[in-house]
Amino acid sequence: MTDPIIRFDNVTYSYPGTEEPALRDIDLSIMPGEYVAILGLNGAGKTTLGLCVNGVVPTMLGGTLEGTVTVNGLDVEEYPVREMAKLVGMVFDNPEFQMSQMSVAEEVALGLENAGVAYDEMVRIIPETLALVGLSGFEERSPLGLSGGQQQRLAIAAVLAMKPQILIMDEPTSNLDPIGKQEVFEIAAKLNREAGMTVVVIEHEVEVMAQYADRVIVIDHGRVIMNGSPAEIFAQVDKLTELGLRAPEAAVLAETLRADGFWKGATPTTTEPAVAAVRDLIGAPRG
Amino acid sequence: MADPKAIEVTKARFVYPSGHVVALDDVDLTIEHGEIVGIIGQNGSGKTTLTKLFNGLLKPTSGSVVVNGIDTAGKSVQEMAAHVGYVFQNPNHQLFARTVEAELQFGPRNIGVSEEEIAERVARAVEFFGLKDVLEEHPYRVSFPIRKLVGIASIVTMQPSILILDEPSTGQDHQTTHIINDLMRRLREDGTTVVCVSHDMPLLADVVERVVVMKNTQIIADASPREVFADEPLMARTNLQAPQITQIAMQTVVPLGGPVALTPRELADDIEQRAGAKKTARKPVAAQKGAAS
């Protein structure tokens, strides 16, 4: 049995100067290679949870953390954030706020420079990484002149260059248009499937998460209140609604039909199985 | 002449002065009073440029834009503000007063509304948006979703006859999106014309009566949400995706003559009829209303 790559043991955390904890009694294990979606209302503690994994919370932002967060066997509190950078890549919601360099190539180089990677290595890694996110040929462009989707792919490349084992994305597409969204999620899925990278995504769009995630975690008022496969979580349409969240429309359809006595089988969470099941139900030919 | 239209854009072209980038090319669009219109398309397709013509933030390079019978050409943005309310995507660009209350009073005061009337409007907005507890707070001290609502409320108190919402649901959770949804319904009842630029298809499917699709500086489709979402080649060409429920309907009941469903309830009703089973007494499903949006 492999060990979890991320482990929260009874973690309670409060930001400096606040009484109300942002996270309460979190117990959580994420296995290497998992794709995990984190759902919750704004302010529920999702971002804080993500920031714990590379130690920005509490090492950089202060506050009091009880319990332990272990990443790849290392107690996060004992290592500076910059050390964790080699293990955990973080991508945030506003792509522009992550850009600091004059050119795309230099943006990717930044992490490598900080890690003291030799120049010869860098000229090999940078084009490789840019190719991975579909930004080959953009080396000399200014990051601020790119589209939102391109910027966000660059932000991913900038952390990928350091070859982390974990990629955490905090609402990575909330500022992007549909094409940009698709581009970002396809890259994350590829990294997860082909490179076995552990991916944790904080996201509101349940349809997209149902498509990619192996596991869904729901946070409410700083607590993990639901934790399971997309099918298990999204079948609980009423509970999600109570929490101010929603399930994919495919699941809502199935549960509506179930309540009316028409649906017997499992709850679909994505389009294809829903289509197949509905065709059976109405006696339409499959496919 | 008949009653002026809410918005009448004729052969509008817009070229950004720097760089000679064409942002809009030969756009014709008429919006009647009281219509709720969604504008969709990828970034850079010209959506925001088009809506900025409506309140005079941009003036067409050629062609004309007439709003409530007023040609925007000779008018300043401030003059148009009494007719057209524009809610910016990022509330941080819009808010600056010391308190949420002052923020809500700012707009109507600028356009000369009486103090009594202002107090009334603010009270109504506070009630609707649930801002009672944050009224004395600094707008930047409240959480982002609340700040977004304050941004919208600060325009709603101006009671413009035309309201433009730029990406109102961006970065918002379902709960806040729901409030925005309710707002659009209420505005429709009040007869306000609403133009909503958004990538959020389920939001539009729920409240909008008409969808304008933009691609590469032009309007390439203008129809009801049902017609637009059912046009699979159009959706593919613009890289847009219909709401999941509509996609399921398209692949199941639509070929059999069923509806291009916009909500799970609508599709469920049709499926139940087709499934032919006897209708059992429907148990109330608490989820439906909220989950459908």
Add this chain to the structure above:
Amino acid sequence: MTMTAALPISMIPGDSVIHRINPIAKLIWVVGYIVLAFATQNILILGVMAVVAFLVGIIAGVVKPLLKAMIILIPIGSSLLALQIIAPAVERPWTQVGSIGPLALYGDGLYYGLVLLGRIVASLIIALVVVMTTHPSDLFTSLAKLKMPYTLNFMLAMTLQLIPVFQREFGIIMSAQKSRGMKGTGFSAVLPSFVPVFVGAIERVQQLSISLESRGFGSNGFKTSYRQVKVRARDWIIGGIGVIVIAGLSAYSIYRGLWSLSAEIQFSPEFVTGLFLVSALAFFGTIAVTIAYSFKKS
């Protein structure tokens, strides 16, 4: 979507000889120019400096943007000349060469006006040419090599980077305020917009610092550099010549008591009067145009 407004003065991409000179060698010349410009009152030296700087601009292929950026010299230069002619900034005695109504016009005033103008013009042209032909990253990489602290260097680069961003943000915020019917023009109208700009800047910096730290920015360990700035023999020579020529001329000029030629060069009364009128007209003309334009804009 991001639309980055171009700075009025920024790098013009190119591959000229001037572009390829090491940034430090170029920097030596800029500093040298400024030193020499203030170490001499010799109008011939200043004139030659300005001409040489302009020639360098031609070689670099940046004449057009250079002339555009130098428009700013019109109000500065004309006011400077006009004022110096009627009120020289040197010790009396002044030689009066003519008068217009109650205004006495002084020949040595004109000389010192031209000296001041020459200093500004020569230094400005060389500085602009260097800015327009040097990639900022190369400059900062070179500065880092000269042991300039990494963080300070980064801050400078970042600031340069953010100017167009804040210009854009400011534009959006002004639009948002106007859309809410905000009245008035001038400073009082702009003032409320500083709140959102400021808050936006703070949020950006907070987010950026978390993002940078997450990429190992704060590391105290050994750092490498992706930008490789070569120092060729040519760069040593150019830098060396710069140091020698400028140090030599500066020293000699100071030895000659700033080497002023105000006694040798005598302007004819017609020339002084004519130049005074042209300068005064240019100065007031610029002001009038600016005012008219700002009214039209609002």
